[in-house]
Amino acid sequence: MNFENIPYKIYLDENEIPNTWYNVRADMKNKPAPLLNPGTLKPLTFEEMQPIFCDELIRQELDNDTAQIPIPEEVQNFYRMYRPSPLVHAVFLEKALDTPAHIFYKFEGNNTSGSHKLNSAIAQAYYAKAQGLKGVTTETGAGQWGTALSMACSYFGLDCKVYMVKVSYEQKPFRREVMRTYGANVTPSPSMDTAIGRKINEEFPGTTGSLGCAISEAVEAAVSTPGYRYELGSVLNQVLLHQSIIGMETKTACDKYGIKPDIIIGCAGGGSNLGGLISPFMGEKLRGEADYRIIAVEPASCPSFTRGKFVYDFADTGKVCPMAKMYTLGHGFIPSANHAGGLRYHGMSPVLSQLYADGYMEAISVEQTAVFEAATQFARVEGILPAPESSHAIRAAINEALKCKETGEEKTIIFGLTGTGYFDLKAYEAYNNGTMVDYIPTDEDLAKGFAGIPNI
Amino acid sequence: MNFENIPYKIYLDENEIPNTWYNVRADMKNKPAPLLNPGTLKPLTFEEMQPIFCDELIRQELDNDTAQIPIPEEVQNFYRMYRPSPLVHAVFLEKALDTPAHIFYKFEGNNTSGSHKLNSAIAQAYYAKAQGLKGVTTETGAGQWGTALSMACSYFGLDCKVYMVKVSYEQKPFRREVMRTYGANVTPSPSMDTAIGRKINEEFPGTTGSLGCAISEAVEAAVSTPGYRYELGSVLNQVLLHQSIIGMETKTACDKYGIKPDIIIGCAGGGSNLGGLISPFMGEKLRGEADYRIIAVEPASCPSFTRGKFVYDFADTGKVCPMAKMYTLGHGFIPSANHAGGLRYHGMSPVLSQLYADGYMEAISVEQTAVFEAATQFARVEGILPAPESSHAIRAAINEALKCKETGEEKTIIFGLTGTGYFDLKAYEAYNNGTMVDYIPTDEDLAKGFAGIPNI
Numbered sequence: 001m002n003f004e005n006i007p008y009k010i011y012l013d014e015n016e017i018p019n020t021w022y023n024v025r026a027d028m029k030n031k032p033a034p035l036l037n038p039g040t041l042k043p044l045t046f047e048e049m050q051p052i053f054c055d056e057l058i059r060q061e062l063d064n065d066t067a068q069i070p071i072p073e074e075v076q077n078f079y080r081m082y083r084p085s086p087l088v089h090a091v092f093l094e095k096a097l098d099t100p101a102h103i104f105y106k107f108e109g110n111n112t113s114g115s116h117k118l119n120s121a122i123a124q125a126y127y128a129k130a131q132g133l134k135g136v137t138t139e140t141g142a143g144q145w146g147t148a149l150s151m152a153c154s155y156f157g158l159d160c161k162v163y164m165v166k167v168s169y170e171q172k173p174f175r176r177e178v179m180r181t182y183g184a185n186v187t188p189s190p191s192m193d194t195a196i197g198r199k200i201n202e203e204f205p206g207t208t209g210s211l212g213c214a215i216s217e218a219v220e221a222a223v224s225t226p227g228y229r230y231e232l233g234s235v236l237n238q239v240l241l242h243q244s245i246i247g248m249e250t251k252t253a254c255d256k257y258g259i260k261p262d263i264i265i266g267c268a269g270g271g272s273n274l275g276g277l278i279s280p281f282m283g284e285k286l287r288g289e290a291d292y293r294i295i296a297v298e299p300a301s302c303p304s305f306t307r308g309k310f311v312y313d314f315a316d317t318g319k320v321c322p323m324a325k326m327y328t329l330g331h332g333f334i335p336s337a338n339h340a341g342g343l344r345y346h347g348m349s350p351v352l353s354q355l356y357a358d359g360y361m362e363a364i365s366v367e368q369t370a371v372f373e374a375a376t377q378f379a380r381v382e383g384i385l386p387a388p389e390s391s392h393a394i395r396a397a398i399n400e401a402l403k404c405k406e407t408g409e410e411k412t413i414i415f416g417l418t419g420t421g422y423f424d425l426k427a428y429e430a431y432n433n434g435t436m437v438d439y440i441p442t443d444e445d446l447a448k449g450f451a452g453i454p455n456i
Numbered sequence: 457m458n459f460e461n462i463p464y465k466i467y468l469d470e471n472e473i474p475n476t477w478y479n480v481r482a483d484m485k486n487k488p489a490p491l492l493n494p495g496t497l498k499p500l501t502f503e504e505m506q507p508i509f510c511d512e513l514i515r516q517e518l519d520n521d522t523a524q525i526p527i528p529e530e531v532q533n534f535y536r537m538y539r540p541s542p543l544v545h546a547v548f549l550e551k552a553l554d555t556p557a558h559i560f561y562k563f564e565g566n567n568t569s570g571s572h573k574l575n576s577a578i579a580q581a582y583y584a585k586a587q588g589l590k591g592v593t594t595e596t597g598a599g600q601w602g603t604a605l606s607m608a609c610s611y612f613g614l615d616c617k618v619y620m621v622k623v624s625y626e627q628k629p630f631r632r633e634v635m636r637t638y639g640a641n642v643t644p645s646p647s648m649d650t651a652i653g654r655k656i657n658e659e660f661p662g663t664t665g666s667l668g669c670a671i672s673e674a675v676e677a678a679v680s681t682p683g684y685r686y687e688l689g690s691v692l693n694q695v696l697l698h699q700s701i702i703g704m705e706t707k708t709a710c711d712k713y714g715i716k717p718d719i720i721i722g723c724a725g726g727g728s729n730l731g732g733l734i735s736p737f738m739g740e741k742l743r744g745e746a747d748y749r750i751i752a753v754e755p756a757s758c759p760s761f762t763r764g765k766f767v768y769d770f771a772d773t774g775k776v777c778p779m780a781k782m783y784t785l786g787h788g789f790i791p792s793a794n795h796a797g798g799l800r801y802h803g804m805s806p807v808l809s810q811l812y813a814d815g816y817m818e819a820i821s822v823e824q825t826a827v828f829e830a831a832t833q834f835a836r837v838e839g840i841l842p843a844p845e846s847s848h849a850i851r852a853a854i855n856e857a858l859k860c861k862e863t864g865e866e867k868t869i870i871f872g873l874t875g876t877g878y879f880d881l882k883a884y885e886a887y888n889n890g891t892m893v894d895y896i897p898t899d900e901d902l903a904k905g906f907a908g909i910p911n912i
Contacts, residue, residue, distance in 0.1 A: 111840075
């Protein structure tokens with residue numbers, strides 16, 4: 001392979017943006033386990049999901065067979081606003097590491113939401129609009145997903161109601177203002193708008209909220225408001241489907257320039273980025289057409305793959321959402337307060353969980369000071385200040401490249417750079433000041449998270 | 457012209473990035489007036505500038521004759537990290553405005569510094585490194601230029617000492633932490649490091665600083681530290697030269713796709729972005745080869761072109777820097793505290809000042825609520841949250857496009873979108889809350905700024 005002929009940044013032409021999403025479930029022998037109704041513990045039906053989700057999104061959620069699903073033209077038009085995203089040859093990083101490895105990264109941060117979340121947000125907003133809905137609800141922690149959905153709803157003229165964890169609403173006002181600029185209604189959670197919010201405010205006066213509570217409020221608001229549905233930015237099968245655009249573009253760029261990755265690396269929280277990036281490569285692997293090492297990287301402080309159990313669990317702390325079979329730390333698990341950035345979900349995409357259980361991918365966990373060390377090194381040579389989440393993948397990519405330096409192997413590594421760290425500078429400040437600490441939960445800590453999981 | 461065949465985002469190939477900067481002074485009949493030594497009131501010589509600036513940058517500052525100046529290979533390599541920047545066809549904005557006008561914008565915000573400032577920062581850092589210097593100093597307000605210079609210095613392994621206005625250092629810590637992540641030494645100004653800082657701290661205990669004071673400290677630190685020089689991000693001829701990369705790429709993209717702008721619009725503070733964007737177009741105009749309407753847009757609260765005088769003035773409040781002949785509100789002028797974002801410099805690039813005086817360009821001023829209205833409209837349809845500075849150009853472009861709607865004219869408009877607003881969300885919050893106010897200085901206010909200008 002002649003790496004000299006590859007541009008530093010590979011931008012596909014606009015007509016090379018894929019016009020279908022790839023549904024990796026179609027090529028899985030062991031399909032992901034279905035979502036269960038938490039009341040009946042039976043698989044959720046289309047009709048049971050209808051009050052919560054848009055019809056077409058339910059179809060996508062349940063479709064384990066169709067490999068290529070057309071991207072609606074209106075979504076394709078929006079994609080052209082910020083896609084194709086570049087596949088960057090990390091020549092400056094390679095030089096700094098003095099490694100024979102060839103490193104590429106797919107950069108999803110060049111849009112105002114600052115991450116890959118927009119890929120699914122625009123699809124979900126489109127299907128809500130196509131169904132004639134008036135608006136959608138969602139929850140957000142620091143605000144990455146809420147920002148993406150606000151942008152998407154603004155484009156289609158949909159109302160967007162975001163329940164934002166109160167402590168973030170008050171202490172991290174910047175993404176809140178981006179959402180408001182895009183016309184979203186942002187409510188600190190727990191609020192007095194919903195029954196569950198009022199209940200929690202009454203039981204815990206002065207609480208600053210949690211993601212679990214915000215999810216419960218958003219779902220309640222959706223099912224109780226005519227013309228509204230709830231939308232979610234990770235974990236679900238539909239989200240991985242939409243995020244396959246990342247991997248499809250990456251694969252197209254690789255094929256165009258003859259790049260054949262040996263190792264593909266992504267950070268893993270709920271799995272939306274990793275699942276999207278690896279989809280077409282995993283498809284080849286599942287069909288026996290090619291082999292790749294695929295590595296999920298998760299925080300040591302929230303290690304669902306590496307220390308969780310592969311069981312049915314509630315998707316939310318408040319137990320109002322469906323149950324999913326996934327690697328989980330237990331719906332009662334909350335990562336330590338000093339954990340920076342996202343990747344704090346207790347569970348993992350059921351698709352990725354099944355693939356991991358079946359041995360198609362590896363998983364590792366890394367500690368956050370090592371992550372920020374990699375982030376800083378990367379920022380200084382590649383010019384992009386990475387999101388803390390993405391920096392987990394950077395850490396692993398650098399580790400693999402350094403192994404190549406030891407062995408002399410010229411491996412080709414691709415990793416997903418999901419977003420930028422512009423709204424995470426409090427974490428960078430802690431790292432710069434030397435006050436950032438690592439946290440690895442003890443087995444006792446983890447055991448607490450499992451309280452209340454039914455034994456199924 | 458067939459606009460259907462133009463991609464939504466025009467990315468030049470990497471080998472189409474210009475390898476020379478264009479020096480518009482070479483084509484000016486009336487050259488910009490030279491910088492004066494504030495002591496002798498005589499033109500500054502190369503030798504007088506040497507303690508402050510790098511040698512090669514002084515040569516560029518003084519060179520009014522060479523039209524094409526080669527971009528050093530190391531700078532070209534760095535440019536490939538984030539360039540070419542896209543020339544975007546604003547189809548979503550055109551549709552929202554229902555205008556027959558064709559609108560394009562050159563987007564310079566897709567890099568971690570968040571603006572075009574990096575184009576000159578990397579050149580200035582390179583020449584410092586090439587001269588064997590140890591480091592550079594500079595000042596920064598909110599931090600856009602300081603961030604860019606920190607990134608550039610990190611790349612070349614140079615020390616970077618940034619004097620940051622104390623109130624920004626304390627209240628706007630995010631860009632400070634970006635700079636620290638890139639290894640810069642960031643000092644709140646006024647500090648106790650410099651004689652001028654100690655003097656100001658003594659005279660005004662508890663002062664939160666000003667840009668003028670930070671400039672004075674940075675210059676003092678540069679001239680008093682062996683192996684250091686001072687670098688500046690706007691106003692100077694050398695900066696406009698480096699920023700011509702914006703216009704050169706824009707012109708190349710226009711020529712490639714047969715786009716012929718009728719109107720070119722840029723925001724104007726010190727002039728670095730506007731000067732860069734218009735350079736090659738202005739060159740054609742100066743040589744009589746083509747005609748374009750060129751419009752500078754400045755804030756009504758800091759109206760140097762539209763209400764300033766074209767005279768020699770001090771470049772800094774502290775009067776330690778050279779004097780420049782420029783449109784100026786007086787070195788004592790400080791814009792109202794409610795003025796959001798940059799574009800707050802009291803003067804204007806001497807090159808642009810001369811071109812404006814000679815009738816080659818127009819200037820208008822706009823009020824900030826109208827600017828944020830345009831910013832919000834743009835963000836919602838084009839997906840990019842614009843910097844307040846850039847939004848001045850958006851306001852003017854929308855106004856021109858609406859005029860076309862009235863007249864039915866199919867004019868082609870290009871404007872410079874210099875950066876993103878991710879670090880300006882306090883201003884967006886004020887706009888979202890309806891608490892943003894406009895401020896137009898009275899003639900009496902402006903008269904105060906002129907106190908102390910020598911009558912030359």
